Amino acid sequence: MIQLDSLTKVFDTPKGAVVAADHISMEVSAGEICILLGPSGCGKTTTLKMINRIIRPTSGKVYIDGEDTTGMNTQELRRNIGYVIQQIGLFPNMTIEENITVVPKLLGWDRAHYKERAREMMAMIALEPDAFLKRYPSELSGGQQQRIGVARALAADPPVMLMDEPFGAIDPINRAVIQDEFLKMQQELNKTIMFVSHDIDEAIKMGDRIAVFREGKLVQYSTPDDLLAAPKNAFVESFLGEDRALKRLNLVKVREIVSDDIGTVTPGDTLEKALAKIDDFGYQNSILMINDQRQPAGIITRSVARTTKGYCRDHFQNIPATVNLEDDLRKVASLMFAHDTTWLPCVDDEGRVCGQITQRAMTRHLGSRFRAREGDIREANATTGE
Template sequence: MIRLDELTKVFGTPAGDITAADRIDMEVPEGEICVLLGPSGCGKTTTMKMVNRLVEPTSGRIFIDGTDVTKTDPITLRRRIGYVIQQIGLFPNKTVEENICAVPDLLGWDRKKSRSRAAELLELVALDPAVFLKRFPKELSGGQQQRVGVIRALAADPPVMLMDEPFGAIDPINREVIQDEFLRMQSEIKKTIMFVSHDIDEAVKMADRIAIFDSGKLIQYDTPDDLLAHPKNNFIADFVGGDRTLKRLRLITVEEAMMKDPPRVTADDSLSDAVAKMEEHGHQSIIMVGPRGRARGAIRLSDARGQKGRVGEHYSKLPTTVRINEDLRNAVSAMFSADETWLACVDDDGNYKGYITQRGITHILGATYRDQ
């Protein structure tokens, strides 16, 4: 847990004092990612650097897991906090293994323990230790260097990590991959993370909570969904963008928006039974499932009404399906690509779990605004 209590930083300049951080009060719960956002010079980076005292606060207090770190030796403090920067900062004359073990070595870890930790961490970010441990930074791609930079910050198992635009220098394709890898890793290790970014889309994807700053002040501190649905003022609304409703698609899973456990038919059912089920539930189509419950196709009411025979003789193949653990952004994209207004929703094994419609997505997005 990180708690900032009335944290203030004033820089003295020839032109007069500048307040870079003005009485910042906020708390990052244990195991969560907090992304700090705002325009250039707003105070977000200064606020983060005060946590490990790379910038000393003018006043206020900083607590990490209940301990007031403003009374801790700065060098000792920094060795207990993981720190990742955009420029990565790997030591070029050291191997990947030696880079990862830099802080554990400073802390006097047993050599066998620290080297084992380096191999574990490489596996965590999908880099084969047998291939990468003895390589030098110049032998890695930019994305691979960034992964090593992230896990180096984790090597001594710090309770807190600070990240200063860690993915900003990576090309868009690799950035998505590394972000996904990092979120998968975070789901396992559950570190408390403060993360500076300039990208609202990255923040929405990565954060449990977002803090938006302006002119040294913390303007709004909220979950991504609440921030997008209920911006506190015009500055926040403008900052998150006019497409803030569309950004929320990333935050809602298909499972949350779908109609669960709808009626279904099998290949051996009669068309008359399929028609009866559709009419009973007011549906224009119904999914045909296989013996194990997997979605195999669909029957439309307009095609089945008045016809005889079995469902298996008349069904149409599904143009596509969407997995229940995907977000609504992927679901909408799949709908548009297939030119459909609804999709069957399946689990990772292809079992039919429900269906999702454009109208249902519109309703779930609009419900939050209606509740204001």
């Protein structure tokens, strides 16, 4: 959907020519989010702005859906590309409805169509249309204004969106909420997005592919998993940080490593039976008790089962936590540390037990993926001479 071919920008300064973007070549497939990542002044924002010609390239070409944009009318080009910036850029003298419908009006939409579109966009960003459409930007919080900025960029349903640190000025709590909402929207909208960020965690969470820049050059262009598993050079490795292996926890879902081999007891089982089942799972010091609907009902510990007589229903402890199949391993690790446990039961969307996840399985999975991915990429680099 987006192709950059040797895109270059040279700025003339009193001290001489400065190369801000140096022969950038890359492709972003339809429906993907590509994150441009790197330190300040590395060329990522310059590259983004050359796509919609806010900055005119010195040389090179931009193709959108296979069409060379060089000869396109600038205003027409921009109307077909959604643009969101960190400063939001809402028009303060316009209502929220007027802000959202700016581009649809320019494109000649009839009044009923663009007003209905404004309501659709408000619903999509989880803001009540009747409560917000007639307000002005100054009457909204920063997080709400940022959502309106996204809605305005999406209003005319552009196939391509450019986002320049769109959530950078928002506090961490609201930032995480808006990121999650945006990813949910993307599953439905399937836009092609180029997204500038300086936040590694945001890039890993949001991106299908990540482009790392340094001093105007594109250093590495990879999936988040490949980037973390096998940085191309020392700069990328240092930029990602020493905890890059831990960052990969965000990329793995529980469903990828859940084991359905989980021992359970019922409230009517004896503690003697519970102890026998715990011994069958020698690396665990407790076993899960489930009810008739196969929902978690409690935990029977080894110490209780060994020293007490009676039934499970009378001697269980509360379950410290459960995880869902769609949770990532970062959440799992956090829960394990918080509750001092090496395993957690996994439940489906109906709350029924479908397996367990263990600390050992997490360590083994991450280690094997890390070594395999690193080996594959080194072999590929050796083949290409990089």
